[in-house]
Amino acid sequence: MSTRRATITDVAREAGVSPSTASVVFSGKTPVSDSTRQRVLDAAQALGYTGPDPRAASLRRGRSGIVGVVFEEHLGRAFQDPVKILMMDGLTESVASMGAGLLLLQDQAEEGGGPSLTTAPVDAAVLVGCSGILRESLAAVRARGIPVVVIEGDAGEGVPRVGLDNREAQRQAASHIRGLGHTRVALVTLPVRSAWPGGWLESVDDITVDVTRDRLRGARDVFPDAPAYAAAGSLIDEGLAAGRLIFADPGMRPTAVIAQSDLLAAGVIRAAEEAGLQVPQDVSVTGFDGIVVDGLAPYELTTIVQPTVEKGRAAGQAVVAMLRGEVAASIDFTCEFRAGNTTAPPAE
Amino acid sequence: MSTRRATITDVAREAGVSPSTASVVFSGKTPVSDSTRQRVLDAAQALGYTGPDPRAASLRRGRSGIVGVVFEEHLGRAFQDPVKILMMDGLTESVASMGAGLLLLQDQAEEGGGPSLTTAPVDAAVLVGCSGILRESLAAVRARGIPVVVIEGDAGEGVPRVGLDNREAQRQAASHIRGLGHTRVALVTLPVRSAWPGGWLESVDDITVDVTRDRLRGARDVFPDAPAYAAAGSLIDEGLAAGRLIFADPGMRPTAVIAQSDLLAAGVIRAAEEAGLQVPQDVSVTGFDGIVVDGLAPYELTTIVQPTVEKGRAAGQAVVAMLRGEVAASIDFTCEFRAGNTTAPPAE
DNA sequence: TTGTACGCGTTATCAA
DNA sequence: TTGATAACGCGTACAA
Numbered sequence: 030m031s032t033r034r035a036t037i038t039d040v041a042r043e044a045g046v047s048p049s050t051a052s053v054v055f056s057g058k059t060p061v062s063d064s065t066r067q068r069v070l071d072a073a074q075a076l077g078y079t080g081p082d083p084r085a086a087s088l089r090r091g092r093s094g095i096v097g098v099v100f101e102e103h104l105g106r107a108f109q110d111p112v113k114i115l116m117m118d119g120l121t122e123s124v125a126s127m128g129a130g131l132l133l134l135q136d137q138a139e140e141g142g143g144p145s146l147t148t149a150p151v152d153a154a155v156l157v158g159c160s161g162i163l164r165e166s167l168a169a170v171r172a173r174g175i176p177v178v179v180i181e182g183d184a185g186e187g188v189p190r191v192g193l194d195n196r197e198a199q200r201q202a203a204s205h206i207r208g209l210g211h212t213r214v215a216l217v218t219l220p221v222r223s224a225w226p227g228g229w230l231e232s233v234d235d236i237t238v239d240v241t242r243d244r245l246r247g248a249r250d251v252f253p254d255a256p257a258y259a260a261a262g263s264l265i266d267e268g269l270a271a272g273r274l275i276f277a278d279p280g281m282r283p284t285a286v287i288a289q290s291d292l293l294a295a296g297v298i299r300a301a302e303e304a305g306l307q308v309p310q311d312v313s314v315t316g317f318d319g320i321v322v323d324g325l326a327p328y329e330l331t332t333i334v335q336p337t338v339e340k341g342r343a344a345g346q347a348v349v350a351m352l353r354g355e356v357a358a359s360i361d362f363t364c365e366f367r368a369g370n371t372t373a374p375p376a377e
Numbered sequence: 378m379s380t381r382r383a384t385i386t387d388v389a390r391e392a393g394v395s396p397s398t399a400s401v402v403f404s405g406k407t408p409v410s411d412s413t414r415q416r417v418l419d420a421a422q423a424l425g426y427t428g429p430d431p432r433a434a435s436l437r438r439g440r441s442g443i444v445g446v447v448f449e450e451h452l453g454r455a456f457q458d459p460v461k462i463l464m465m466d467g468l469t470e471s472v473a474s475m476g477a478g479l480l481l482l483q484d485q486a487e488e489g490g491g492p493s494l495t496t497a498p499v500d501a502a503v504l505v506g507c508s509g510i511l512r513e514s515l516a517a518v519r520a521r522g523i524p525v526v527v528i529e530g531d532a533g534e535g536v537p538r539v540g541l542d543n544r545e546a547q548r549q550a551a552s553h554i555r556g557l558g559h560t561r562v563a564l565v566t567l568p569v570r571s572a573w574p575g576g577w578l579e580s581v582d583d584i585t586v587d588v589t590r591d592r593l594r595g596a597r598d599v600f601p602d603a604p605a606y607a608a609a610g611s612l613i614d615e616g617l618a619a620g621r622l623i624f625a626d627p628g629m630r631p632t633a634v635i636a637q638s639d640l641l642a643a644g645v646i647r648a649a650e651e652a653g654l655q656v657p658q659d660v661s662v663t664g665f666d667g668i669v670v671d672g673l674a675p676y677e678l679t680t681i682v683q684p685t686v687e688k689g690r691a692a693g694q695a696v697v698a699m700l701r702g703e704v705a706a707s708i709d710f711t712c713e714f715r716a717g718n719t720t721a722p723p724a725e
Numbered sequence: 726t727t728g729t730a731c732g733c734g735t736t737a738t739c740a741a
Numbered sequence: 742t743t744g745a746t747a748a749c750g751c752g753t754a755c756a757a
Binding site: 384385386396397400401404406429430432433434435436437438 | 733734735736
């Protein structure tokens with residue numbers, strides 16, 4: 030028994046053909062006579078050869094069929110966010126059409142951790158958000174000519190972005206609230222930076238997360254003085270915690286709460302129920318995302334519907350285009366306001 | 378301007394050293410004098426060389442630093458399951474310690490889709506469940522000497538498994554229910570096969586999903602005649618739907634419901650509330666998994682706590698061991714019963 | 726339809 | 742501390 034793995038050369042020799050012929054049998058790029066094919070296949074079988082080595086093939090082709098997806102946060106956290114999941118869904122789909130798969134990467138200091146953008150054999154990369162640390166590796170990757178696309182973030186010059194009209198959309202929801210007659214409004218925002226513990230927001234300048242800042246601005250365009258509680262994450266329980274604080278003082282109660290995500294809104298609704306408030310009679314609540322919140326029935330959130338899946342799909346298509354050598358432009362998606370049964374005029 | 382990308386050979390020539398020396402500067406495997414290192418680095422800078430090509434490196438090293446994770450279901454579905462997410466968490470962690478990352482793969486027919494186990498440059502593979510289609514590619518991969526581990530499934534001879542004592546654990550929960558005095562019990566199970574639309578379960582023989590079958594058997598060990606509704610997925614809304622059916626006929630109402638997942642249990646609780654039933658006074662509910670169900674407060678589910686993260690971690694460690702050439706044994710984890718406030722003796 | 730020849734970019738080994 | 746050499750395993754012009 031040889032200790033070495035059989036290669037296509039071995040198979041070719043065994044079958045009595047040239048390596049290139051054997052190669053073609055497996056790739057199917059060129060017609061091969063049935064008899065030759067069979068000989069090659071038999072030889073492969075005999076030698077226990079199970080097809081070309083993907084590593085060698087990818088070196089030769091210059092393509093690995095792998096697209097890296099870089100998250101700023103711990104992967105476990107990222108996957109708790111339905112919006113990111115849906116986005117991944119669209120991304121998976123459009124990237125699969127190219128025959129590629131997704132490699133999970135985390136934007137992190139090395140610390141002996143997993144593969145980085147620079148060491149992984151990726152054909153392209155999709156950044157989900159784009160905070161500080163990444164910048165260096167980003168330069169290296171781009172220098173290598175690897176296409177990069179950013180979703181909801183800014184990676185600087187020449188990196189196509191897939192974005193959202195967060196500010197306008199949130200302004201629209203706020204206008205809806207004002208149109209109903211509300212004046213005492215509280216805001217519940219997404220985290221202002223990674224590892225944010227949650228708390229009342231003092232200054233907009235503290236915010237390093239684009240999405241949070243943009244949506245906050247949209248709300249403040251309409252309600253400049255509305256107090257804002259920044260949650261530690263987009264979770265129902267975080268919204269619940271925020272809601273408890275907001276509804277704690279009966280004298281100060283707002284008549285409407287604008288949340289930056291549907292999950293936060295769901296938590297706020299639950300807090301309102303806890304406090305003996307009826308939604309929407311006593312307090313109106315709006316969300317953001319337009320996802321299906323498992324278990325929220327019978328409420329139908331008044332919210333902003335964003336095209337989550339499409340965002341991922343667009344990023345994938347941009348990547349595919351760039352791999353073809355085309356130039357991909359940034360693309361901005363538009364949200365759509367959807368009235369549900371969680372908003373109403375304030376009680377007199 | 379040359380249209381070609383600079384290689385390490387170019388850098389070496391520019392720096393006046395041999396390619397191997399230049400290589401060592403980047404890999405750090407061998408000490409290099411400071412002056413030489415600097416010359417190489419300068420040359421790299423001048424040529425716009427940003428480090429070794431991962432594809433070539435992986436061919437040479439025989440390692441890509443990529444571990445494939447294969448799901449039986451659509452990836453979007455898999456990511457909706459908190460148990461899988463947590464498992465991925467543990468897997469990511471242990472695999473990162475080796476400097477590897479995860480490539481998302483789907484157990485599917487080719488259909489021009491993403492990369493398969495056979496075409497992706499993976500060093501190892503982790504199967505999450507193991508149904509039919511995979512088998513063929515599995516053989517090819519194993520023939521190539523790539524380590525494979527299965528979580529909650531059976532991939533046949535010689536493939537180490539990471540499992541759970543599903544049947545015993547579920548039996549324990551059922552015994553708890555019986556110990557409280559319940560006799561009219563309904564079961565809500567996980568899907569019995571992929572693309573299962575949900576419905577009452579006729580025969581245990583219909584079940585192709587190991588987890589579902591094992592847990593069902595555990596419950597039936599105690600309540601042999603309990604009717605079982607098999608949900609379409611592990612979702613709160615699915616539990617809600619099941620609960621509505623179960624509580625529909627006031628005359629037939631069970632006093633306890635044993636659900637195969639916490640999410641299903643959460644839905645059942647909501648259905649009970651809808652039907653005007655108090656939990657646990659009017660109906661007891663048990664779950665399975667021991668995850669934190671976002672928004673379920675103030676309930677604390679009586680449930681079976683399974684070591685989700687550890688399962689993933691163990692799979693990763695098995696993979697790491699196998700890559701070192703060691704033999705990894707199957708490992709079975711044990712669940713732990715946890716009493717919450719959703720079970721109580723039946724009302725008289 | 727098949728074979729020849731070569732390069733993809735790196736790194737391990739060993740000798741200097 | 743540095744350099745020469747030889748793979749790693751494959752795909753693809755191009756010629757036959």
